[in-house]
Amino acid sequence: MSVKLALLKSGDHVIADIKELISENNIVGYLFRNPHKIAMAESLYLTEDAEDDGSISVSFSPWVLFTNEKEIPVRPEWLVTVVEPVGEIKKMYEEQINGTDSEVSFTEESDSINY
Numbered sequence: 001m002s003v004k005l006a007l008l009k010s011g012d013h014v015i016a017d018i019k020e021l022i023s024e025n026n027i028v029g030y031l032f033r034n035p036h037k038i039a040m041a042e043s044l045y046l047t048e049d050a051e052d053d054g055s056i057s058v059s060f061s062p063w064v065l066f067t068n069e070k071e072i073p074v075r076p077e078w079l080v081t082v083v084e085p086v087g088e089i090k091k092m093y094e095e096q097i098n099g100t101d102s103e104v105s106f107t108e109e110s111d112s113i114n115y
Helices: 087-097
Strands: 003-008 013-023 026-042 055-062 071-074 079-083 104-107
Touching: 003 026, 003 087, 013 087, 026 087, 055 087
Parallel strands: none
Antiparallel strands: 003 013, 003 079, 013 026, 026 055, 026 071, 055 104
16 A cells, blocks of 8 residues: 555645556556545634643545545646655554544644644
8 A cells, every 4th residue: 555645736635545547658647545635623722721732633534425436536737746644644544444543633843643
């Protein structure tokens, strides 16, 4: 599995097993297998005493909701970039795909992850 994180022109962050579609030595598209959109939300506190720790909650949802297809072709002009996801996001995605869920939150000040 080659799990990558794609930033699309729409602004969506999509994590998937991404493969290049090549014809005559040119990339003509990408194939996203088990694509999931990443949603991020900052943690909120209801007390005045709590300091903002800058943590971000991360969740996944199927990228295209109303299909049973596991492989979705994407035109190359829709991709801004494709990068390697941080280890914990990749692990969380693989757990989601394999049927075990976990919850992770990031702290903005560092790359550390709070469970």
